Amino acid sequence: MNAPAYRRVAAELRAAIERGDYPEGSVLPKLEEIAQSYSIAKQTAREAVAELEQEGLVEPVRRRGTVVRPAPVRQRLVRARQVFRDERGYYFDPAAQPWVALEPPAVSWGPAPRDIAPLLGVHPGEEVLIRDRLMGDPNTRRPTQLATSYLPAHLARGTRLAEADTGPGGIYDLLELQMGHGPLEWFEALGARMPSPREAERLALPRGVPLLRVVRTATNPAGTVLEVNDTRMSGEAFEFGYPITRHPSAASQQ
Amino acid sequence: MNAPAYRRVAAELRAAIERGDYPEGSVLPKLEEIAQSYSIAKQTAREAVAELEQEGLVEPVRRRGTVVRPAPVRQRLVRARQVFRDERGYYFDPAAQPWVALEPPAVSWGPAPRDIAPLLGVHPGEEVLIRDRLMGDPNTRRPTQLATSYLPAHLARGTRLAEADTGPGGIYDLLELQMGHGPLEWFEALGARMPSPREAERLALPRGVPLLRVVRTATNPAGTVLEVNDTRMSGEAFEFGYPITRHPSAASQQ
DNA sequence: CAGTGGTCTAGACCACAAC
DNA sequence: TTGTGGTCTAGACCACTGA
Incomplete structure (x- = not known):
């Protein structure tokens, strides 16, 4: 004691x-x-x-x-669990967020991370396409989110998916409209972990701040995973909020 | 450098x-x-x-x-964003979870934490009812979740809400059926933060593991918050998963 | 019960940013 | 410019636990 x-x-x-x-x-x-x-x-x-x-x-x-440190004030994000669409392509947050890419997307080929590989259906360390983006506030230029997409090599090699500019609509429109893999389906998992030093640096996180993480998988109708998107943000700056509705089993007891 | x-x-x-x-x-x-x-x-x-x-x-x-340490394998929780009901009362996870209270609920009066007080509509440090429960696996007795309810003193003082045993249906049935505050409405916010030493100890978390946190507020029809529930669990053991559906604006582009 | 990580000290110097 | 936290050392002893 x-x-x-x-x-x-x-x-x-x-x-x-x-x-x-x-x-x-x-x-x-x-x-x-x-x-x-x-x-x-x-x-x-x-x-x-x-x-x-x-x-x-x-x-x-x-x-x-x-x-x-001041008590954190978290910006509330809404995940309606629906995908929306406008002229720029799909988006997953009904409150259109004002973030922009602070840098051109970093596109590279590299080994699939250990935690992503099983989701992508590849072996850990197998070479995959990695599209890395740093999103942030357009005015302050402060980074808010780190979004990384992983795509299997056999799918992306030699296609526009591997180019920095994927055009309006991004990779999802490429996959659906030009490569015939649609209609896409998506699944999201929401979790938390500590940042690596590199993540902490890029997001300007002080120690003691965990990451909030949304891992989204995009699947074709046959159930084959085409893309895994790993978005990380400060657990101190963001939270996800949603109202609860009543299931018929929980009809009002009044 | x-x-x-x-x-x-x-x-x-x-x-x-x-x-x-x-x-x-x-x-x-x-x-x-x-x-x-x-x-x-x-x-x-x-x-x-x-x-x-x-x-x-x-x-x-x-x-x-x-x-x-082994790569974390996260148990996927489902938040359907609906509240269900069976003979035991309301529950918020459609996949009925097998966790049980590992200890009798610790009921006490104490100051409202700084981050809870504004949600509850009381001043920070104002005395509130605190109902603290440690949930865990019924077989292994391993703790999985720390669930704390906060209720305003003026609401709970002298009522069964302040007793250890709130009966079947718990505090929500008391509020709705016996105290006439229903029908209740709920809102959840999902976030992450680092545990306090006490939280880390109670959940047996090693260092470097953040908390995943669900803060649920229960409101009466007038919009007055009646209860705030703060549930914390290991960010390494759990994640929340959900499918994405298509909004009409995102009808299949095939 | 021995060997590992855990704690602690006194002192030195470094490096950065607020003043 | 300088005072603050940041880093580093050599050495000592503690305390827990798994071989």
């Missing part, structure tokens, strides 16, 4: 923050002061602060101190 | 794991060996390993070594 010193100190700091002793935006005592007041080494104080950092509670800023 | 030593070592170890040099379940070289082979201090080697631990890639086990 004897917690290590850095954990006890972390617990005290956490309690102080939650009590309001250190409001959002304020700074904790500096590491040396923490070390002195708890009679521990500076390194140990830093481990305590790192604990809070991992929880997303504080963010150390050089030359300034350990800043208490 | 000069990354610190622990990051460079972490990157090399990560690459080695992804290359397959250390398969799932195998152990990395021990800290002293890592330290020697990269000519760094043991503490620095440990920081490198901690980096991988935060990503959920490895889990240090005493006396054994740093074990490479």
Whole structure:
């Protein structure tokens, strides 16, 4: 039951923050002061602060101190679980989102990631087409989402799917209208995981912020998976919201 | 551009794991060996390993070594976005889940958490009823979900809502059938965040595993929020899946 | 019960950004 | 410019657990 010193100190700091002793935006005592007041080494104080950092509670800023992070305000995304269409092609969010590609799509051939391969129906490490896009706010240029599409090589090799510009309608229109693989069907899975350092860097995520992740598979009518889209975004900036309707079994009991 | 030593070592170890040099379940070289082979201090080697631990890639086990964690296999939950009903009351997952309460519900009065209070329509820190349940597998007794309900004090004080046993149908039937607040309406928001140490301990989460979170609000017909339910589960053990249907605007283009 | 990771220290120097 | 967090070391001892 004897917690290590850095954990006890972390617990005290956490309690102080939650009590309001250190409001959002304020700074904790500096590491040396923490070390002195708890009679521990500076390194140990830093481990305590790192604990809070991992929880997303504080963010150390050089030359300034350990800043208490504001309570996250999450932008609510709507997944109507329907696919819509306009002149630009399919989209999956009924509230048309204003994000744009911050960079031209990075198109490359590479090994299928371990978690994507089984969905795509290929062996892990097998070469696939990778279309990587960084989406963000058109005004602030701040990145919001990392969207990566994976397509089997035998399907995409030598086609316009492997070009940077897939034209209006994107890969789904290519697959459906020009390659005869439609009508497409889609399935989405929503989950969370920690970012890799590269993902954290590209999305400018501080430590202690997980990814929210939507993995969408596009299938032809025979059930063959044609594409897997892996979209990652800050778990602190976004959430998915939806109303609940009543099934007939749950008719009002009034 | 000069990354610190622990990051460079972490990157090399990560690459080695992804290359397959250390398969799932195998152990990395021990800290002293890592330290020697990269000519760094043991503490620095440990920081490198901690980096991988935060990503959920490895889990240090005493006396054994740093074990490479298996790729997560996520149990897919279905949220039909409909509420169903059987003789036991309302439930929100059409695939009736086999989880049971591992402990009697912990019912207490306490301050409304900062992120719950605005949803509940009370001031942060204002006293509310807190009903805390730990759900888990009935056979293995392993915890799977942490479900906490918050109810405004003025609503719950002195009622059966504040008792451990709310009877068949639970609080929703009490609110609807006996207290006349129905018919209830619900809204869910799905998100992710890092666990607190207490949450991590109760769900037996290793570091580097975020929470998947469903926050459900129950509202009366006037729009007053009667209850907020905050359900947290391992982001590594669960995901939410759903098929996509076509909106009329997206009629098949074949 | 021994060997692994876990914790802790004192001290040094680095590097970045706010002042 | 300089003060803050960031990194790193050498060494010591602890504590848990699986061989």
